[in-house]
Amino acid sequence: MGTIKIFNTSRNECFSVIILPDNNQKILILWCNIQTISTLGYFRDSFPSISLERLTSYTKVLYFSLFQKIPLIEQPHFISDLAFITEENDDTNNRESDTYHNNYYKERLMLKALEKGILAEFRPRLADFINSGTFGKMASGNELRNSKNILIAATTLFTRAAIKGGIYPESAYALSDRCVQKIERLRKIDSIIDLTQEIGELFVNRVRSAQNFSNSNLIFLIKDYIFKHLNEPVNLSIMSEKLGYSKNYLCSSFKYATNQTIVNYANEQKIREVQSHLVFSNKTITEISGLLGFSDQSYLTKLFKKYLNTTPTEFRKRYHI
Structure with a gap:
């Protein structure tokens, strides 16, 4: 019979190994994919992350399909990133094993929000990224230098994302230079x-003002408003009052710039949120409907089927065993 070992490499990653019983010592590895639906937004190309407990269950199922026997699995083995460091004098050997850098995929979400120039989306994405781990050490023994290095690294990331978002490269680099120069002048952080x-x-606002179409500020004001009010029914009259434009002007401007209606865009964002709730929460469809401001569950189901050609219940079954 084959043998099984479960490994936990961090708070976000775990994998199992099945060693097959032959002379060549072949192995099967099951690795959790942490590129979740909320990370990339490509719902057909991505799988949700799974817990250590569910990975263990999947491994048992695979083992049983191979050997027709339920395996005995020991407690998971923890693998610290420090296990891969070979330099004896590396200062990082002194780091506690439960210290983790900020999550890469949350970083991507945060930078994507910056690219879009949507401040209301960038702020929570940045907070999620910061709370996902620690900044680490870039200059040992000098906290001020370490803080400056971290800020300069962040500025570099923001600059690249801003260029992707539409800022002219030279303008982005010039803004980056000014930020770095200001950072270097600081005597205390x-x-x-x-x-x-x-x-x-600062970069988000520059991206927002640099969009290619002339009424970009208004379009992004509309998107900002929608993002902030996803838990409410779409009400164009209230939106126009809050933004200070007529309803007809809002609708025609948005349609011209995006080739879709405001209501259609808002519904798309709501359906994306519904998908995340279906996969990552145990809320009922009725609860999700109320949470996102739908009039009733049947309307949510109708809209969900319109956009994804499936029902919320069928969609959830794909990700829950």
Whole structure:
């Protein structure tokens, strides 16, 4: 019979190994995919992340399909990233094994929000990224230098994302240079987080004003409003009052710039949120319907089927055993 070992490499990753019983020592590896639906947004090309417990269950099922026997699995083995460090004098050997850098996929979400120039989306994405781990050490023994290096690295990431979002490269680099120069002049840094947010929002606002179509500010105001009010029914009259434009002007401007109606765009964003709730929560469809401002469950189901050609119940079954 084959043998099984379960490994936990961090708070976000785990994998199992099945060693097959032959002379060549062949193995099968099951690795959790942490590129979740909320990470990339490509619902057909991505799988949800799974827990260590579910990975163990999947491994048992695979083992049983191979050997027709339920395996005995020991407690998971923890693998620290430090296990791969070979330099004896590396200062990182002194780091505690339960310290983790910020999550890469949350970083991608945060930078994607910056690319789109949507401040209301960037702020929570940045907070999620910051809360996902620690910044790490770039300069040992010098906290000020370490803080400056982290801020400069963040500025570099923001610059690249801003260029993708439509800022002319030379303008983005010039803004980056000014930020770095200001960072270098600092003699004290009380909060890396506050400065990171300040620099990030500076780039977000530049992206927002640099969109290719002439009424980009208005379009992104509309998208900002929709993102902030996903838990409410779409009400164009209230939106026009809040933004200070007539309803007809809002609708015609948005349609011209995006080739879709405001209501259609808002419904698309709501359906994306519904998909995340179906996969990552145990809320009922009725609860999700109320949470996102749908009039009733039947309307949510009708809209869901219109956009995805399936029902919420059928969609959830794909990801839950």
